[in-house]
Amino acid sequence: METSTANLPQRPPAADPGQDNVARLVLKGTDQSGIVAATTDELARFGANIVSLDQHTSDPAGGRFFQRTVFTLPNLSAVIEDLRGALGTRLANFGLEWELIEARKQKRVAVFVSKSDHCLLDLLWRQRRGELPVNITMVVSNHPDLSEDVRAFGIPYFYIPADRSRRTEAEARELELVQGNVDLIVLARYMQIITEDFIEQAGVPIINIHHSFLPAFIGAGPYRKAKERGVKLIGATAHYVTKDLDEGPIITQDVINVSHRESVTDLQRRGADVERRVLSTAVEAHCEDRVIRDGNVTIVF
Amino acid sequence: METSTANLPQRPPAADPGQDNVARLVLKGTDQSGIVAATTDELARFGANIVSLDQHTSDPAGGRFFQRTVFTLPNLSAVIEDLRGALGTRLANFGLEWELIEARKQKRVAVFVSKSDHCLLDLLWRQRRGELPVNITMVVSNHPDLSEDVRAFGIPYFYIPADRSRRTEAEARELELVQGNVDLIVLARYMQIITEDFIEQAGVPIINIHHSFLPAFIGAGPYRKAKERGVKLIGATAHYVTKDLDEGPIITQDVINVSHRESVTDLQRRGADVERRVLSTAVEAHCEDRVIRDGNVTIVF
Amino acid sequence: METSTANLPQRPPAADPGQDNVARLVLKGTDQSGIVAATTDELARFGANIVSLDQHTSDPAGGRFFQRTVFTLPNLSAVIEDLRGALGTRLANFGLEWELIEARKQKRVAVFVSKSDHCLLDLLWRQRRGELPVNITMVVSNHPDLSEDVRAFGIPYFYIPADRSRRTEAEARELELVQGNVDLIVLARYMQIITEDFIEQAGVPIINIHHSFLPAFIGAGPYRKAKERGVKLIGATAHYVTKDLDEGPIITQDVINVSHRESVTDLQRRGADVERRVLSTAVEAHCEDRVIRDGNVTIVF
Amino acid sequence: METSTANLPQRPPAADPGQDNVARLVLKGTDQSGIVAATTDELARFGANIVSLDQHTSDPAGGRFFQRTVFTLPNLSAVIEDLRGALGTRLANFGLEWELIEARKQKRVAVFVSKSDHCLLDLLWRQRRGELPVNITMVVSNHPDLSEDVRAFGIPYFYIPADRSRRTEAEARELELVQGNVDLIVLARYMQIITEDFIEQAGVPIINIHHSFLPAFIGAGPYRKAKERGVKLIGATAHYVTKDLDEGPIITQDVINVSHRESVTDLQRRGADVERRVLSTAVEAHCEDRVIRDGNVTIVF
CATH class of the missing domain: 3.40.50.170 (Formyl transferase, N-terminal domain)
Structure with missing residues (x-):
């Protein structure tokens, strides 16, 4: 059958164009000193601007570490692989699981x-x-x-x-x-x-x-x-x-x-x-x- | 030890004086036609004025019946036993459990x-x-x-x-x-x-x-x-x-x-x-x- | 354009068939003794069974009176006009505004x-x-x-x-x-x-x-x-x-x-x-x- | 009169002893790249472990920046003045208002x-x-x-x-x-x-x-x-x-x-x-x- 969506009135696009240069960095692992500093320093080196950062430690003494950081970075698509590589090197010794995601990729x-x-x-x-x-x-x-x-x-x-x-x-x-x-x-x-x-x-x-x-x-x-x-x-x-x-x-x-x-x-x-x-x-x-x-x-x- | 309540500043009495002529009638039993009419008619005969009435039937077909009625009645204490007797007679055939309570008796x-x-x-x-x-x-x-x-x-x-x-x-x-x-x-x-x-x-x-x-x-x-x-x-x-x-x-x-x-x-x-x-x-x-x-x-x- | 509702899968009818013999009586006016008794007695005379009754008085001394009663009555459609007339007579002296509504009439x-x-x-x-x-x-x-x-x-x-x-x-x-x-x-x-x-x-x-x-x-x-x-x-x-x-x-x-x-x-x-x-x-x-x-x-x- | 608190049963102390080495760093100012990195790096240099970090930017383009960081630091009282000085130097160019507070000081x-x-x-x-x-x-x-x-x-x-x-x-x-x-x-x-x-x-x-x-x-x-x-x-x-x-x-x-x-x-x-x-x-x-x-x-x- 034919669907009728072609006739639907225009609606705002699902992807907010403002999301083009927005990325999210999500980390988890064993809590240890220096993780936030290492990640945010690396982001700053690339010229990223942090929009929001949430961090949680389940227990200050040997607990689990969780961090989610949202940032904007001009020309994100062009540099994201470089950033991923740099973060990989920088975070290597912390033994974390982490992911870097472009917000525009739904x-x-x-x-x-x-x-x-x-x-x-x-x-x-x-x-x-x-x-x-x-x-x-x-x-x-x-x-x-x-x-x-x-x-x-x-x-x-x-x-x-x-x-x-x-x-x-x-x-x-x-x-x-x-x-x-x-x-x-x-x-x-x-x-x-x-x-x-x-x-x-x-x-x-x-x-x-x-x-x-x-x-x-x-x-x-x-x-x-x-x-x-x-x-x-x-x-x-x-x-x-x-x-x-x-x-x-x-x-x-x-x-x-x-x-x-x-x-x-x-x-x-x-x-x-x-x-x-x-x-x-x-x-x-x-x-x-x-x-x-x-x-x-x-x-x- | 001595308690110090004697020195306590005055507070409003716990019993609202406005409760003096207020009573509550609570009924439950098998649902059947005429219970609300019988109770409220009896209350009206005594000159009571209903302040609020809530009634619920669990199932219109043979369910359970519940009613709570709050009313005011001048000289409540003097006539409550008469009312209780009259309600007993009036409700006898419905086979209900019911209670008549003076609000002032906390x-x-x-x-x-x-x-x-x-x-x-x-x-x-x-x-x-x-x-x-x-x-x-x-x-x-x-x-x-x-x-x-x-x-x-x-x-x-x-x-x-x-x-x-x-x-x-x-x-x-x-x-x-x-x-x-x-x-x-x-x-x-x-x-x-x-x-x-x-x-x-x-x-x-x-x-x-x-x-x-x-x-x-x-x-x-x-x-x-x-x-x-x-x-x-x-x-x-x-x-x-x-x-x-x-x-x-x-x-x-x-x-x-x-x-x-x-x-x-x-x-x-x-x-x-x-x-x-x-x-x-x-x-x-x-x-x-x-x-x-x-x-x-x-x-x- | 053609709408496509003809092809829609069957859904339950909007009107619950169980509503056929259900009516609602809604009253408001000046509070006075005997209104609940009069209405519920009249409903009982017609053989109605009250499903729920809510009543509120804004002030026991000369306040406003509100009542909503839901009841079932066999052959409602056939007798509703008689009931309306009877209620009109019965409630005439109370000076209330009231309405009797069949639940099936959405x-x-x-x-x-x-x-x-x-x-x-x-x-x-x-x-x-x-x-x-x-x-x-x-x-x-x-x-x-x-x-x-x-x-x-x-x-x-x-x-x-x-x-x-x-x-x-x-x-x-x-x-x-x-x-x-x-x-x-x-x-x-x-x-x-x-x-x-x-x-x-x-x-x-x-x-x-x-x-x-x-x-x-x-x-x-x-x-x-x-x-x-x-x-x-x-x-x-x-x-x-x-x-x-x-x-x-x-x-x-x-x-x-x-x-x-x-x-x-x-x-x-x-x-x-x-x-x-x-x-x-x-x-x-x-x-x-x-x-x-x-x-x-x-x-x- | 005499108060009776001397006789009160023991209750847990109001100050959690676990708060002794806990501090909070709160910043606000104009949003700009690098603030989180600078603060968390300085904290890491002192050996602090971040327990939670919340950051908010009112608008990625020229908005206001807010950050609250809770961290533990061994011998906090002994080193807090040094840390305060180091943060002052490090944050000088950002033009922020900020405060460093010991959690134990209620x-x-x-x-x-x-x-x-x-x-x-x-x-x-x-x-x-x-x-x-x-x-x-x-x-x-x-x-x-x-x-x-x-x-x-x-x-x-x-x-x-x-x-x-x-x-x-x-x-x-x-x-x-x-x-x-x-x-x-x-x-x-x-x-x-x-x-x-x-x-x-x-x-x-x-x-x-x-x-x-x-x-x-x-x-x-x-x-x-x-x-x-x-x-x-x-x-x-x-x-x-x-x-x-x-x-x-x-x-x-x-x-x-x-x-x-x-x-x-x-x-x-x-x-x-x-x-x-x-x-x-x-x-x-x-x-x-x-x-x-x-x-x-x-x-x-």
Whole structure:
């Protein structure tokens, strides 16, 4: 079918042109004296101007070190490889993991969904408004229901039926689509198990939205469980997917007040608002390289 | 020692004189047509004026019925027994549980504490300021630490050492103190197990503050567990105590944002603010007869 | 152009079939004894079952009285006129204003917008999902930009250029569209002055979303003003439109934390999330007849 | 009378012994390349280990620069003057304002109050718990009411009657008390005008708690105004005092939901909770040197 995006009124471009000379340097490792000085000195030597710098040490005595620095540098693209090399030499003795990322290179994202549209639409719409610095390149679903909505945004929709009986086959097709093509997979209420094998072969981070305030109500049916337990708040949790169900590092959480008045259906409806907000916030933080994983927890600058 | 309350500057009386002719009628039972009409008609016959009425039905088809009505009635004390009798006759066929309470009769409360002062002091401050409609008549503790603070409010402090080895003896002494003397027991960070036997013999509701967002982090050490899990919100839960640890009906819950920056000690400090707010809110709601228990959940009007 | 709604996957109907026998009775007037009894007795006589009842008195001594009652009644449509008559007789002496509304008759809504899509889309999404009990029958805009988005929902879009120089003409065309056709007008970031004449002739409530926490930052440019003042929270306010700009009765307000990090553009983006949440909440409350206006304030049950 | 603090059970010391070798370096000025590098390099040369670093630039092109760095340095007291000198030399060409502060040297604070105890007690109690890194050395009041409470904490209470007719005399006495003796004045619901002359002569920052969400409801009676306007949230604002009433730089703000149910008295009671939370948070941030003033706004790291 024809999509209608050609007729869409002009919107601001998703990539802020002001991002052209902006880069982010993210480091983590064992805390030791001199890391901030070494990195910022090297940046200054290249003529960079630091826009923001966040640094955290988990414990002043032998803890873990985390740093995120955003800077502008004229002609960034031309000199970034030189800078990368110089930082490599300068940081060699600290034994850190680090990454230097150009802000203009948005992360390519595949969104996986089932039938619920609220998280998906929020991501697509924020991208279109130019307020989510991502490039959603495909949507994958085990149901055909949301194809029309997605294609109206000019984004390909791949329908891959999936259930227990054909998981291997479905995941193989999904891997074909995503491998080499995306930097992040977002499970936007995708109601299928993700195997350990898929996580490993996908080779990119996977963010999931769980419809409860983890670790409360792990597993299926959290709103029903919440109603039965009579809680006065319900929440949602965005986390990285690991092989342990609902146990991966948490990125963002939020809650809203509820009372005896809400039925399970009401909880689902009201909870959907929290889910979309939490997921969009987590995806934005990840795509701005503000999330650093450290074992099973995250540092979010 | 002598307490110094005699010298304390005058504060507004805890009981609002405007409460003299105010009463609350609370009903629960099986939903059926005509309950609201019967009760409000009877109130109107006596010349009562309804100030607020909240009614909830869990399910229009055969659900549970809950109603709380606040009204003013001239010469309340003189006619309340007549009203009680008339309501008894009028409501006889509905098979409800119901209670008629004079607002001026504040509930007598025993607060149980260990060493942490934050929840206790918040309750004492609020009572003294006249903003918590309760009458805290005693504080019981398994430690002597907070006696000075409590006695400065002119309230008796009973130090009853308690641990695993002398639980029976301690609970016996506690029961002597509370039986017949209090309408509510508040566990304001009382770090001792409460036995099923004590709950039964105390014969009054017991409210506990748990230092987590239940059902997450049930049991001991919730802030340490929260740090290890890397949650982005911590919370507190006020609930009625039942024989099942941390499983009783929830009255109030609240949370605050936290990040990687907080140590376990920081979480305890910041969590203490949530604990005292949640507990004071729950005690206030209970003492204004706004909480109705229904199995393991609550209706809070 | 052709809209594509015919191809849209099936979604749950907006009207919950369970609403067929549900009605709402809303009353306001001078407080006096016996109103609740009279109404609930009349409902009981007709065999109605009350699902929820909220009642509020602004002051026990000569204050204002407000009541909202939701009930089920078998064969509601058949007997509602009889019930209306009976209530009229029964309530005649109380001098109240009151309304009896069938829940299944959703309010017809016209949404007015300019170029910003966030509030509009949130309303359209929620209606389509069946979680907003309204019937959005038209969108009116002084810009053509959002026509594509709106028509994808199968809803007519009327482009009526409007500015200071042709306000009278524009309002005349708008009145032709809405008079008799809608029960509510929602200004979802409609950046044109609404004249007192229009308000009067439209003859239906008008809800506006103001992009600040009123009464802070009345008038234009609230986010810029907020940045200059250095506030740590920004908010949004949904209110009924009266002839006094930004002074009408407030229905809903909410805020979010901000810091020195946000630019004015960031405030606008983050504020948009609050605006859409606040407006959708206010529209839902209004359309469920939970908002009662009383002078320049509202009671929201 | 004798105060009873001598009998108080032992509590953890207010100064965390772990703070002995901790210092904070705070800088502000015109943004330019190399500042972070210069400061962190100098710190590294002295063997300091950075615990946290926050940096903010208001605009990458010619904006304002702000940096706060916390570090540990063995034998801090012995070398801090050398470090101060070295930083002075190193930073000379950047034209910055900067300060180097030892964490163990807590700020000396005078709290000014009238009759309301909620903000005062919260500050005193947090200091006693060791969770507020301040040294409250005196309380000044225009009423005698709270003397007993304050002296129970072992802190001097100075009663200085003040009103329009004797402002000059009262302020003169207040200045005698505070000049040279305190680093900060906190107005914890002090209901007297502070003159421009006093602000200037006191020579230290003054933090005030305003009982509304500024800039809404500037001036007297904010809760009454809030009730009349029918707002759905009420708030509090902690700000530095300048000669312009209620217009000084905002440090912290927070709000809570309210409804038609709350009377003006209820708003005052519920608002008091927000006031104490907001003021304690602001005082803590100020005393940890996390607040940087920039014209009429603040950067809060």
